[in-house]
Amino acid sequence: MKIIVAGGDGFCGWPTALYLSKQGHEIAIIDNYARRKIDNELHSNSLTPIASLEERVEKWQEITGKQINLYEGDLTHYDFLKEVLKKEQPDAFVHFAEQRSAPYSMIDREHAVYTQENNVTGTLNVLFGIKEIVPDCHLIKLGTLGEYGTPNIPIEEGYIEIEHQGRKDTLPFPKQPGSFYHLSKVHDSHNIMFACKIWGIRATDLNQGIVYGLETDETKLDPVLTNRLDYDGVFGTALNRFIIQATVGQDLTVYGKGGQTRGFLNINDTVRCIEIAAKNPADHGEFRVFNQFTEQFSVGELAEKVQKVAQEEGFDTEIAHLENPRVELEDHFFQAVNTKLKDLGLEPYLLDENVIREILKTVMTYKERVIEKNILPQVKWK
Amino acid sequence: MKIIVAGGDGFCGWPTALYLSKQGHEIAIIDNYARRKIDNELHSNSLTPIASLEERVEKWQEITGKQINLYEGDLTHYDFLKEVLKKEQPDAFVHFAEQRSAPYSMIDREHAVYTQENNVTGTLNVLFGIKEIVPDCHLIKLGTLGEYGTPNIPIEEGYIEIEHQGRKDTLPFPKQPGSFYHLSKVHDSHNIMFACKIWGIRATDLNQGIVYGLETDETKLDPVLTNRLDYDGVFGTALNRFIIQATVGQDLTVYGKGGQTRGFLNINDTVRCIEIAAKNPADHGEFRVFNQFTEQFSVGELAEKVQKVAQEEGFDTEIAHLENPRVELEDHFFQAVNTKLKDLGLEPYLLDENVIREILKTVMTYKERVIEKNILPQVKWK
Numbered sequence: 001m002k003i004i005v006a007g008g009d010g011f012c013g014w015p016t017a018l019y020l021s022k023q024g025h026e027i028a029i030i031d032n033y034a035r036r037k038i039d040n041e042l043h044s045n046s047l048t049p050i051a052s053l054e055e056r057v058e059k060w061q062e063i064t065g066k067q068i069n070l071y072e073g074d075l076t077h078y079d080f081l082k083e084v085l086k087k088e089q090p091d092a093f094v095h096f097a098e099q100r101s102a103p104y105s106m107i108d109r110e111h112a113v114y115t116q117e118n119n120v121t122g123t124l125n126v127l128f129g130i131k132e133i134v135p136d137c138h139l140i141k142l143g144t145l146g147e148y149g150t151p152n153i154p155i156e157e158g159y160i161e162i163e164h165q166g167r168k169d170t171l172p173f174p175k176q177p178g179s180f181y182h183l184s185k186v187h188d189s190h191n192i193m194f195a196c197k198i199w200g201i202r203a204t205d206l207n208q209g210i211v212y213g214l215e216t217d218e219t220k221l222d223p224v225l226t227n228r229l230d231y232d233g234v235f236g237t238a239l240n241r242f243i244i245q246a247t248v249g250q251d252l253t254v255y256g257k258g259g260q261t262r263g264f265l266n267i268n269d270t271v272r273c274i275e276i277a278a279k280n281p282a283d284h285g286e287f288r289v290f291n292q293f294t295e296q297f298s299v300g301e302l303a304e305k306v307q308k309v310a311q312e313e314g315f316d317t318e319i320a321h322l323e324n325p326r327v328e329l330e331d332h333f334f335q336a337v338n339t340k341l342k343d344l345g346l347e348p349y350l351l352d353e354n355v356i357r358e359i360l361k362t363v364m365t366y367k368e369r370v371i372e373k374n375i376l377p378q379v380k381w382k
Numbered sequence: 383m384k385i386i387v388a389g390g391d392g393f394c395g396w397p398t399a400l401y402l403s404k405q406g407h408e409i410a411i412i413d414n415y416a417r418r419k420i421d422n423e424l425h426s427n428s429l430t431p432i433a434s435l436e437e438r439v440e441k442w443q444e445i446t447g448k449q450i451n452l453y454e455g456d457l458t459h460y461d462f463l464k465e466v467l468k469k470e471q472p473d474a475f476v477h478f479a480e481q482r483s484a485p486y487s488m489i490d491r492e493h494a495v496y497t498q499e500n501n502v503t504g505t506l507n508v509l510f511g512i513k514e515i516v517p518d519c520h521l522i523k524l525g526t527l528g529e530y531g532t533p534n535i536p537i538e539e540g541y542i543e544i545e546h547q548g549r550k551d552t553l554p555f556p557k558q559p560g561s562f563y564h565l566s567k568v569h570d571s572h573n574i575m576f577a578c579k580i581w582g583i584r585a586t587d588l589n590q591g592i593v594y595g596l597e598t599d600e601t602k603l604d605p606v607l608t609n610r611l612d613y614d615g616v617f618g619t620a621l622n623r624f625i626i627q628a629t630v631g632q633d634l635t636v637y638g639k640g641g642q643t644r645g646f647l648n649i650n651d652t653v654r655c656i657e658i659a660a661k662n663p664a665d666h667g668e669f670r671v672f673n674q675f676t677e678q679f680s681v682g683e684l685a686e687k688v689q690k691v692a693q694e695e696g697f698d699t700e701i702a703h704l705e706n707p708r709v710e711l712e713d714h715f716f717q718a719v720n721t722k723l724k725d726l727g728l729e730p731y732l733l734d735e736n737v738i739r740e741i742l743k744t745v746m747t748y749k750e751r752v753i754e755k756n757i758l759p760q761v762k763w764k
Binding site for chain 2 (some may be wrong): 121162164165167168174179180187194333382
């Protein structure tokens with residue numbers, strides 16, 4: 001298949017592009033390097049030193065003989081996007097190209113507005129581009145499990161049958177997103193659902209959980225292919241951040257009580273989920289939603305898992321409960337369905353001590369790069 | 383009370399500003415004249431000749447002695463908005479200042495993106511402005527009944543209790559908006575709900591039906607105060623458009639089967655609903671939703687009502703079923719709850735033949751201004 005990976009320079013996008021290329025698909029990457037620019041803005045860095053996208057792609061071709069086409073540009077620039085679609089004529093468009101940090105969207109008004117305009121307009125442009133130029137192209141859109149919030153009922157995959165006053169309908173699952181970033185994904189989902197309905201676009205919305213891990217079989221092939229790893233308070237997510245805290249001798253910082261429960265998955269499952277979605281496209285007019293995670297944990301449980309492995313590896317680590325910078329329930333019901341991807345063949349890599357140990361050992365190699373003052377949360381929701 | 387009416391130059395905003403001023407509230411209007419500029423863009427006009435906003439406000443002061451402060455500017459310009467909030471220190475912020483036409487949002491990509499960026503960013507700015515400058519100010523936001531679409535279950539006011547697998551929660555009512563405009567209102571609703579939750583903002587989302595009518599007691603006081611009246615295929619809405627079609631000898635154009643059922647209300651009820659919301663503010667942190675309509679009709683029923691009155695007035699009018707330019711169900715269940723405003727004291731003006739006759743007679747005065755070629759729909763959803 002011909003597949004565009006938009007946001008193919010990022011933490012999920014880069015390993016996805018390589019994995020799909022390895023499987024024999026023809027890959028083109030679109031990226032505006034926003035993530036690298038934000039590192040500069042926030043005076044933060046990837047724990048791992050990452051090569052430029054050009055170097056990465058050249059190295060991949062050198063090692064595997066496989067070419068990846070590169071397009072530097074922004075999805076909010078429609079003329080640019082149209083040219084890429086005309087040239088590439090993709091069968092699938094994998095859309096990672098959004099501002100993806102909740103804390104970043106909560107820094108201030110400008111960051112909230114940037115996040116929503118960038119994400120919503122970029123996705124609108126992709127929808128119009130598919131409609132106008134490649135109407136058979138399957139949109140594979142990265143959403144987030146956080147679109148649902150934490151309702152007191154089980155979370156279904158996108159839709160729920162509701163019986164009300166003796167009548168029934170299957171309706172979009174109600175959304176309660178918890179940041180301006182998560183809201184942007186909800187806006188996208190509604191826009192995409194509508195475009196599928198009126199234009200017959202085929203789309204899969206992957207409501208992804210929190211991704212942990214770092215390397216895949218492909219990124220391990222050469223240091224130039226190494227994936228980025230975020231550990232700072234703005235872009236670093238729970239499990240990865242805890243592991244890095246352990247290696248630099250910081251306490252593992254759990255926000256509030258730590259009963260916040262979320263869906264998680266390994267980066268190695270992310271890349272496979274994308275291929276599963278691509279190989280099993282939605283029908284024309286279908287807005288399909290998959291909950292893309294493999295296991296659910298509370299943040300407190302994760303901290304304990306990391307603490308245990310870290311201690312075995314000689315790091316004496318404490319768990320500290322910080323005042324929660326977010327507004328969220330800290331002790332709540334959470335149960336989300338995730339059968340659709342498994343029904344299509346996903347066999348999850350589950351989280352065990354060896355997985356944590358492997359990440360921890362990789363992280364240790366780079367620990368001198370950690371900017372410690374960036375780890376603690378500095379963005380508050382209130 | 384001190385009340386800002388954003389979008390106070392528009393079809394709903396202007397009579398609302400006058401009505402609230404008449405009741406003794408101190409009113410300031412914010413408007414960027416977008417609606418007048420769009421008339422130029424579309425080569426369309428208001429059926430009624432409308433004075434400039436400066437003339438309108440001067441005349442109002444001349445007649446009533448009441449002053450309305452004017453601010454020309456755009457809510458997407460945050461520095462401007464902040465200055466107005468600092469100066470006015472409003473108790474309530476009535477937010478009509480959005481692009482409000484579904485067909486306009488469906489013209490092409492640029493109009494879709496404009497509608498969503500303008501509406502979503504404007505409302506985000508209002509939320510940040512309230513948070514930063516006037517945290518006690520009550521946001522009264524115009525949403526639309528169209529946010530809900532046409533589910534096969536009764537539509538509640540904003541929230542629905544869902545029982546699922548033995549558990550219960552009260553969740554946001556699922557949304558199925560039918561245009562990029564309606565989608566922008568859904569995005570707003572989610573953003574406002576979140577801002578209420580994290581910042582304690584007080585907000586009322588008025589999910590308004592289709593407004594018919596033209597004049598209120600206040601706009602009738604002088605021709606300079608006359609309200610605008612839209613009849614074109616882009617901004618003209620069902621009942622008003624039918625009445626104008628009857629007076630110029632066009633068929634009443636029902637889109638498709640005409641079984642599309644919607645909530646309606648008289649412009650005289652719009653202005654009273656706003657005051658009811660203002661006088662009964664939401665609590666801090668409360669995101670309150672009122673379904674603001676008084677009756678529901680199918681489009682076909684409305685056409686028949688207009689046809690009957692028109693015939694009595696000597697206009698021999700036919701009902702024509704056009705191919706539907708929209709993508710929507712044409713024969714469906716529709717039942718929406720609208721008790722909250724009535725519980726707070728709204729006594730609706732219901733639609734009867736006299737109401738239609740009165741609008742028709744006003745319209746006749748201006749019928750030479752009709753640009754007939756603008757009436758038929760030219761924007762298609764597909």
